[in-house]
Structure formats: structure tokens, C-alpha cells
Amino acid sequence: xxxxxxxxxxxxxxxxxxxxxxxxxxxxxxxxxxxxxxxxxxxxxxxxxxxxxxxxxxxxxxxxxxxxxxxxxxxxxxxxxxxxxxxxxxxxxxxxxxxxxxxxxxxxxxxxxxxxxxx
Amino acid sequence: xxxxxxxxxxxxxxxxxxxxxxxxxxxxxxxxxxxxxxxxxxxxxxxxxxxxxxxxxxxxxxxxxxxxxxxxxxxxxxxxxxxxxxxxxxxxxxxxxxxxxxxxxxx
Numbered sequence: 696x697x698x699x700x701x702x703x704x705x706x707x708x709x710x711x712x713x714x715x716x717x718x719x720x721x722x723x724x725x726x727x728x729x730x731x732x733x734x735x736x737x738x739x740x741x742x743x744x745x746x747x748x749x750x751x752x753x754x755x756x757x758x759x760x761x762x763x764x765x766x767x768x769x770x771x772x773x774x775x776x777x778x779x780x781x782x783x784x785x786x787x788x789x790x791x792x793x794x795x796x797x798x799x800x801x802x803x804x805x806x807x808x809x810x811x812x813x814x
Numbered sequence: 815x816x817x818x819x820x821x822x823x824x825x826x827x828x829x830x831x832x833x834x835x836x837x838x839x840x841x842x843x844x845x846x847x848x849x850x851x852x853x854x855x856x857x858x859x860x861x862x863x864x865x866x867x868x869x870x871x872x873x874x875x876x877x878x879x880x881x882x883x884x885x886x887x888x889x890x891x892x893x894x895x896x897x898x899x900x901x902x903x904x905x906x907x908x909x910x911x912x913x914x915x916x917x918x919x920x921x
Contacts, residue, residue, distance in 0.1 A: 699857075739899065739914060739915040740912075740914060740915075741901060741903075741912035741915075742912075743909050743910045743911070743912075754908065756909045757909070758909075790858070792858070798846075798863070798905055799846075799905035799906075799907075799908065799910045800848035800860060800863045800903060800905040800910070801848075801850075801858070801860060801903075802860050802869065803857070803860075804857045804858040804859075805857060806855065806856065806857050
């Protein structure tokens with residue numbers, strides 16, 4: 696069964712970078728599919744942030760494009776999110792999720808990791 | 815971006831009842847709408863995609879309808895495990911966008 700698990704620090708200071716890892720088991724991230732990051736803000740709003748696909752290409756939400764980077768380590772079957780210059784508005788629960796190449800819905804999700812931006 | 819307006823934001827019902835959740839897109843998204851269930855401590859669960867196609871494992875008491883801009887998720891004969899937070903999401907174009915969520919609570 697496909698499983699995704701997020702990990703990373705729960706607290707980040709303003710102006711620093713937020714770095715998260717998504718570990719995938721049960722499926723190779725180099726096979727078909729896109730590997731996404733999505734976040735949920737306090738108040739429950741969900742925002743798609745971007746993906747890295749099986750070939751290593753990326754696509755980011757234009758609202759975040761200048762601040763985020765998604766990379767991967769195929770040897771560990773992991774992909775990563777980095778958000779630069781964080782503010783308190785980046786406080787959210789961050790999820791990784793899988794989507795098909797030809798569609799834009801998410802069939803497997805991690806449980807999420809809560810990140811607070813605070814000094 | 816396509817704006818998704820989901821209603822109601824809160825819904826209270828009893829086991830055995832039927833409920834409906836609505837989602838309206840700011841422009842036509844054809845049939846490309848997904849529904850998810852979110853519960854604390856659990857991974858989000860894809861219930862329905864392409865408006866009415868049940869994801870493998872989704873119970874038949876869940877159904878989706880609609881096309882264009884207006885969509886509905888109906889849950890018939892509510893079970894205790896159905897209570898939680900539900901989201902719609904358009905998957906017609908990038909960036910994918912979500913509704914604000916509907917909290918389904920036990921009456």
C-alpha cells in the first residue's frame with residue numbers, strides 16, 4: 696500500500712527557511728505520478744503549493760513560486776519542500792500527496808505535519 | 815485561479831440520515847471535481863473524482879453529482895464514521911483549488 700509520511704521541525708523563526716521531508720513507501724517516486732505539497736491554514740483553508748513529477752520536473756503555485764523549492768532524493772524515495780523567508784502567515788499543517796500525471800486530484804495523502812512560524 | 819465556494823460550512827445530522835454538501839466553481843470546470851474526507855490523525859481520503867466516480871474503497875452511500883459550476887456530495891444513511899471535515903477540489907486546471915470545507919457533526 697502507498698504511504699506518505701511528512702517530517703520536519705514544528706517551529707520555525709520568521710525570515711528563516713522551512714524544510715520538510717515526505718517519505719514514500721509502497722511506490723517509487725520515479726515511476727508515474729506527481730508528488731505534491733499542500734498546506735492547510737488555521738481556519739481550514741487548503742492551498743496547493745506545488746509538485747515534483749516522476750522525471751524530476753517541478754510546477755509551483757504562482758502565489759508561492761518565488762519562495763518555494765521542491766526537490767527529491769530518489770535513493771531514499773523521499774521528496775522535500777523548502778519555503779524561504781517565512782512569516783507567521785506560513786503557519787499551517789503541511790501535507791504531501793500523490794496525484795496522477797493526467798489528472799489533478801490527490802489519491803494518497805500523508806497525515807500532515809504542523810509547522811508554526813514564531814519568534 | 816478558480817474559486818470554489820462550498821456550503822454549508824457546518825452541518826449537524828444523526829446516524830441514518832442523509833445529507834448534501836454543495837460546491838460552486840467560479841467558472842466551468844466540466845466534470846472535474848473531487849471530494850475528500852478529513853479526520854483528525856488520519857490521512858485525507860479521496861472519496862470521489864471527476865464529479866461522480868467513486869474512488870476504490872468508497873462506500874456506495876456516497877454519491878457525487880453535477881457538472882459545469884455546480885456540484886453536490888450526498889451521503890445517504892450516515893454511519894458514525896462519516897462525521898468529519900469534507901472538502902471539494904477542482905481538478906480541471908492548475909492550480910488545483912479547494913473549497914473552504916464543511917464540518918459534518920453528530921447531532
